[in-house]
Each structure stands twice: as C-alpha cells, then as structure tokens.
Amino acid sequence: MSEKNDKEIDSVSGIETTGHEWDGLKELNNPTPRWWLWIFYATCIWAFGYWVVYPAWPTLSGHTQGSSGWTQFKKLETEQAEITARQAKYAASFKDASFDQIMKDETLYAFAVAGGRAAFKNNCATCHGSGATGGRGYPNLNDDDWLWGGRLSDIYTTLKFGIRAGHNETRVSQMPAFGKDGVLKQGEIKNVAGYVIALSEGKASADMAGNKIFAENCAACHGDRGQGMREVGAPNLSDAIWLYGGDEETVYQTIYNARAGVMPNWNDKLSDDTLRMLTVYVHSLGGGEADEEPQVPPSTTEGEPNNNDMQQLPETPAATEPAGATTGE
Ligand code: HEC
Ligand code: HEC
Numbered sequence: 643m644s645e646k647n648d649k650e651i652d653s654v655s656g657i658e659t660t661g662h663e664w665d666g667l668k669e670l671n672n673p674t675p676r677w678w679l680w681i682f683y684a685t686c687i688w689a690f691g692y693w694v695v696y697p698a699w700p701t702l703s704g705h706t707q708g709s710s711g712w713t714q715f716k717k718l719e720t721e722q723a724e725i726t727a728r729q730a731k732y733a734a735s736f737k738d739a740s741f742d743q744i745m746k747d748e749t750l751y752a753f754a755v756a757g758g759r760a761a762f763k764n765n766c767a768t769c770h771g772s773g774a775t776g777g778r779g780y781p782n783l784n785d786d787d788w789l790w791g792g793r794l795s796d797i798y799t800t801l802k803f804g805i806r807a808g809h810n811e812t813r814v815s816q817m818p819a820f821g822k823d824g825v826l827k828q829g830e831i832k833n834v835a836g837y838v839i840a841l842s843e844g845k846a847s848a849d850m851a852g853n854k855i856f857a858e859n860c861a862a863c864h865g866d867r868g869q870g871m872r873e874v875g876a877p878n879l880s881d882a883i884w885l886y887g888g889d890e891e892t893v894y895q896t897i898y899n900a901r902a903g904v905m906p907n908w909n910d911k912l913s914d915d916t917l918r919m920l921t922v923y924v925h926s927l928g929g930g931e932a933d934e935e936p937q938v939p940p941s942t943t944e945g946e947p948n949n950n951d952m953q954q955l956p957e958t959p960a961a962t963e964p965a966g967a968t969t970g971e
Contacts (some may be wrong), residue, residue, distance in 0.1 A: 682907025
C-alpha cells in the first residue's frame, strides 16, 4: 500500500492529510511556513559567514584560523591589559606609601584589602581557611587573640620571615617537650594541665597543685597569670581560645610533646607589595591593632577579678629562666 495512492483530502479544509491519525484527529500536510524558512536560510548563511571569519573547523594541523584572527588568548590578553592599566595608577602610589599613609587613604586601603584578599586565597587559605578562621594548630586571624602581635608591623614581620621557618630572621621560640624530654613527671604534667584549664576558665587559684609547677616552668613564656607573651609567641592561656585544644587530653599532649607550629616565610615567594597588601588584609579582618598601642594583651590589665589571686605569685628565679627553655633549637 503506497501512500501516494492513498492521499486523503480533509473534507473541512480541503487540504491533503499526512495519513497520521490520533484518536480521530488527522494531521494536515501544510507547507512549512515562509517565516520559518527564511529564518532557516538566514542561519545557514550566518553559519557560513562564521566559518570564514572565526576559527571553526578542525584540521590535521589544528584548526582553521578564520579571517579575523580571533583567539581566546588574544581576548584574555586585552582584558588583562585593561585591568593592569586600571590598577597601574593605584599600584604606583601604593608602592611608595607607608602603612600609615595606606591606612589614611581610603582608595589605597581598599586597593590593599582587595589585593590582599586575592593573595590570601592563593597562598594562605590552605592552612588558615578561606575565611581565615584557622583550625587546629592554625591560628584564627579574625579574632584579636595574637601569638606574635596584631599591629601592622608585627603581621608584616610574621609574613615576611615566617614562624620557625628556617629563615635566619624567622620568628622562633620553642616550648620544651616537658614529658618527652623528662623535665616533668607524668603526675606533674597532669597537675599543671589541670591548672592551665582552670586558668582558661578563670578558676585557677594559688593553692592548686599545678600552681608552683606553672610558676617555675611556664610563667617565663606564658606570663605569671598565663596571659601569654608575644616576644616568644607564647599563647594566652587565660582566655578560652585554644590553638590546639583545651580538653584535658589535648593539653596534656601539648605539654608532654610540645607543638612548635610552622608558618612558612614568604620573603622569597611574594613581592613586597603583595606582602604589604596581605598585611593590611589580615589587619582588616577584625583583630588588627593600632600601631600606638602598647604590645600588651588586654588580660594583663590590673584588677581582673578572676586573676586577682594570681598576682601574689612568688617571683621565683625559675620564673624568669624556665627549665628547658634553652633546649629549643
Ligand atoms: C603551611 C601552613 C601555613 C600557610 C600556608 C600559612 N600559614 Fe600563617 N601560620 C601557620 C601556623 C602553623 C601559624 C602559627 C605558628 C605558631 O604556632 O606560632 C601561623 C601564624 C600566622 C600568623 C600569626 C598569627 C598570630 O596570632 O600572631 C599570621 C598573621 C599568619 N599566619 C598569616 C598568614 C598569611 C597571610 C599567609 C599567606 C601568605 C599564611 N599565614 C600562610 C601556618 C600557615
Ligand atoms: C620557651 C617558652 C615556653 C615555655 C617555657 C612554655 N611554653 Fe607553652 N607554648 C609556647 C609556645 C611558643 C606555644 C605555641 C606555639 C606552638 O608551639 O605552636 C605554646 C603553647 C602552649 C599551649 C597550647 C595552647 C593552645 O592554645 O592550644 C599550652 C597548653 C602550653 N603552651 C602550656 C604550657 C605549660 C603548661 C608550660 C609549662 C609546663 C609551658 N607551656 C611552657 C612557649 C612556651
């Protein structure tokens, strides 16, 4: 049965049907609308034009080049050139500006923070987290709890030379491994760990078993009331902010083995401009300190009720020269 002979004419419209039928509805064999055809021809012409002007067809040696010579690389280049040109006028004045001038100039400050944020994502987020919130062993840079100081100059030095980073100007200090190196016995470490936890909760008192051990072995770096000391990067132990953890087991481990976190030095890896941008960015995160401020953590101010009893601690000679403090390399 060939369809040709079976052509059926729709009785209402008088138009031939295709022979397709659904539940009594029959499809009329109308010609394709003209507007549709024109669009179809136009797209064909457009495609031919496109093949000629743009790189389009794969060839054995690569692809056709197209008469315009357009490439994504060229596009990228021009866009980057535009960006560089736009940055150039800030970059030039940024280069000569001191931190003081940057902090006072809104445009330079915004330029530094934006550049620092980008550099932070590329270089620092792996350890400090993309929001600089840190993690176990990696300090949170958003708070105002500083190991080595939160002034621009402190942060700059930390970034430039690193911490225990093997650079000869790097920041160094080494808490002794009190257990591993046999400075303290296990029971003593347990006691002083309990004392440190009490310090962080504001519950430490002079009659605790760990008090004397702390005064003799720890105060030289962590301060007589555990308030920390930035000259040696010793954390404040009287706040509830922990770098490694504040549960009994973790504090015990910290004292037994010591930690000695390492922060790479960026002196050779990043340009000085980038370092200064990063410095301003980290400073902007919330914990930045003004340059005029004395480099003393707030917890050392007199008259804090929780620590009052600690101020009468005896000044033992050991408190200025801790056992084992010199064993650090
Ligand atoms: C390999 C991991 C690592 C990378 C990458 C890293 N840091 Fe650190 N950073 C650390 C560690 C660990 C410390 C803490 C060291 C210590 O215990 O004293 C630290 C400390 C710091 C401090 C001192 C904080 C304080 O309280 O004084 C600053 C500021 C800092 N990092 C900023 C940066 C910036 C900015 C970058 C990127 C250029 C960066 N870090 C990249 C691991 C890293
Ligand atoms: C020579 C200086 C020095 C001495 C002495 C010292 N510490 Fe430390 N301590 C540090 C430094 C520096 C850090 C942190 C940096 C690191 O190791 O990553 C630290 C870290 C700690 C931490 C970790 C805090 C946290 O936030 O997780 C605890 C707890 C601690 N010390 C307790 C003690 C106790 C208890 C003693 C005495 C038995 C002691 N330290 C003696 C320098 C010292």
